Amino acid sequence: MRTPLNISTDLSLDLEEVIGQCIAILGIRGSGKSNTAGVIFEELLKHNYPLSIVDIDGEYFGLKEKFEVLVVGTGDGVEIEVDVDCAEEIAAISMEKNVPVVLDLSGFLSEERNAFLQEYLTALWNLAGKLRRPYIVGIEEAHEFIPQGTKTELKELIARIALRGRKRGLGAIIVSQRSAKVEKDVLSQAGILFLHRVVHEADMRVYSEILPWRKSEVKELITSLATGDCVYVNGDTVLPIYVRERETFHAGFTPSLEVVVTPQLKQVSQSIIEAIEHAKQGKGKKTRLDTLRDKITRLEAKLAERDKKIEQLEEIAHTLGYIKVEVPPPSLPDVQQISKAIVHSVESPAGMRPATTPAPRPIDQLDSENADPTAVIDIDQAPPLGDGHLPAAVVRHIDRIAARVAHRGVLERRILAFLVAHAPLAYSVEQIAAWTDCARGVIENSPPREFLEMGLLVRERRTTGTHYRSSLKAFVSREFGLYQPDIGPRELHAIIQLLRTRILARGDSALIAL
Ligand SMILES: Nc1ncnc2c1ncn2[C@@H]1O[C@H](COP(=O)(O)OP(=O)(O)O)[C@@H](O)[C@H]1O
Ligand SMILES: [Mg+2]
Structure with a gap:
């Protein structure tokens, strides 16, 4: 049975094709990448396709306008503040209980963000090996985590999901404004690509390697793309399309003079919130002990300070x-x-x-x-x-x-x-x-x-x-x-x-x- 996704009137793509896929969404800032990613997420959520979105700009909480999505992390729109100690539990809740999650990591410093993701994605990878159910992870600003050239544990993990996740039903949606800076091995694994406008020569070269056209043709077409336009690539299909606008609130929209009202948001069920609070408390106890230890150390230091003085x-x-x-x-x-x-x-x-x-x-x-x-x-x-x-x-x-x-x-x-x-x-x-x-x-x-x-x-x-x-x-x-x-x-x-x-x-x- 076909389950068509409503991404663009120019395009027919079925839900079944997305399972275990690596999807790349590329283009300069403002070209419409996050909107495209948001539209795909909306379509997946309509069909209860479980997913996580790694959001480092606080752009995706608006999905809650229509869908029961759990927003956790440290940014402005989060429902529950969590840190790395809860990462594994949240991943487990998301995958086992089929709860879509937005990880708002906008409030973390880069090292904490990487530590969180490392824990989270490791847990997803391991669970996917057991459960073998469809699941997809969206990663914004992917060049930050899978930069071309350097080697990190986190990068290897994401590359592994892109390269070998398919067998486990685990897919990835990689979003980046720096095509040339994203690890080539990961990009080459992308079965579906949405190529929005780019201007830099280096990014244009990446597109030229993907698209079956002459360089001059690629440049002409790509530079003429307006916001929301892109070239869709899926196997032999290469198609210029216009992606529809997001139905849900897009917090990353470019500000205009129109007054924007943040919409009413849907809440996930109380039992899920409680499960996460529970995970946090387990961690909270440890922290309390650590706090007391710190306090003793501080007081001892103060005493030593006086003596020394x-x-x-x-x-x-x-x-x-x-x-x-x-x-x-x-x-x-x-x-x-x-x-x-x-x-x-x-x-x-x-x-x-x-x-x-x-x-x-x-x-x-x-x-x-x-x-x-x-x-x-x-x-x-x-x-x-x-x-x-x-x-x-x-x-x-x-x-x-x-x-x-x-x-x-x-x-x-x-x-x-x-x-x-x-x-x-x-x-x-x-x-x-x-x-x-x-x-x-x-x-x-x-x-x-x-x-x-x-x-x-x-x-x-x-x-x-x-x-x-x-x-x-x-x-x-x-x-x-x-x-x-x-x-x-x-x-x-x-x-x-x-x-x-x-x-x-x-x-x-x-x-x-x-
Ligand atoms: N398909 C589209 N139709 C209409 N407006 C769009 C479309 N895609 C993006 N926009 C608007 O363009 C601006 C930039 O889009 P965004 O998706 O945030 O770009 P990017 O993620 O590439 O920086 C936003 O204000 C967004 O609402
Ligand atoms: Mg964006």
Whole structure:
């Protein structure tokens, strides 16, 4: 029996053909990819075809206007906030109970997002091996997860689904604006393609390899495609089509002057919500214990800090014959305000040099952030822009990162602010201790773990001891690379400046809080 899908009036495609397929939807931003993906999801949902959508821009919660879809993750439209600890359970609920899921990962940093997906897709892969039922995973901005060239576990997992998922009934819908940057092995597995407009030569070459036409013909046709138009490829069928508009609310629509009202959304059944809350609670208990452990560590560190401070003051009194009390200035420490003798006395005797103006030199030089292999974008070229020029999604992401910084403890924020203010130099724990007016032991006992994990700071073990430096630039390149080509070096520079300002402000408030 045929079950036709209503994707385009120019096209006849049956549900049965989609089972276990790898479908690729390519094209530049604004060409209509997400709409096409949304239309396919709508058609699958109409037929209760189980699926998951990996949504990193918060674009798909509008499917709930018509369908009972569970939206979980960390973005604005989620029903239940979850993190990586629940990923496996959610995958199991989705596949076993046939619950369509939108994973809104827009609020995660890239590493957390990858960790979540790794868990989630592994669970789907394993379950699909047992259940062997039709299931499909949609992945937006796929070039982020399956980039051409580099090798990661997550990429191998997605490639495996695309290459070998068919036998398990597991399919994939790969959406990307950077055709040339998506792993070729995965693209070559796509049995069905929707090729929207592209402009870059490299992307055009990818299309030329797929389409059975001369390069000049490909270019002429592809550049003439309007929003929603694409070339549909399925085996020998190659067909220019217009994809219908989504019936459900498209949160990623290009803003216009018309007032848009977010629609009434359908809820998934209470028992599913409860099952997920249950999974969360299991995890919550662990977290509570961890929280208490953290608290003890913090209190111990505080105690050690006091002891150390007393020790330091005694040492200074002994060395200099007097105690000089410095009132911390309301901004980051400036070397001229601290007596050299005091700085010298708190440094280790092992031949460390006293700090010099305008910033203390690191013991050994020089860890330019440009040397970081992840910092692929040259951000130094252009003058900064205000945040008014940045896309709203980027500004939201900056806000989320700043909020995360704000949630950390006073000491961590001061260390971060100090290192960001003095980037790209690396500093020893002794130097940081002197500059942040804090005992060395405290920093050793409570290193700025969260910022290290986020990738805002880098720790280096040297023969002269542990050093830290800011990696804000590499962090921004990595975290915001996703928004390219909408943002370029100028915008990345502006993002760095904005984050820097906010981190320094957080450092100031940390200082006042001391
Ligand atoms: N087939 C279509 N018909 C009408 N409007 C469309 C169609 N496809 C996309 N659009 C509109 O064009 C804009 C960009 O579409 P979108 O799917 O978000 O593009 P992309 O995902 O490629 O960036 C949106 O405002 C969307 O509503
Ligand atoms: Mg899109």
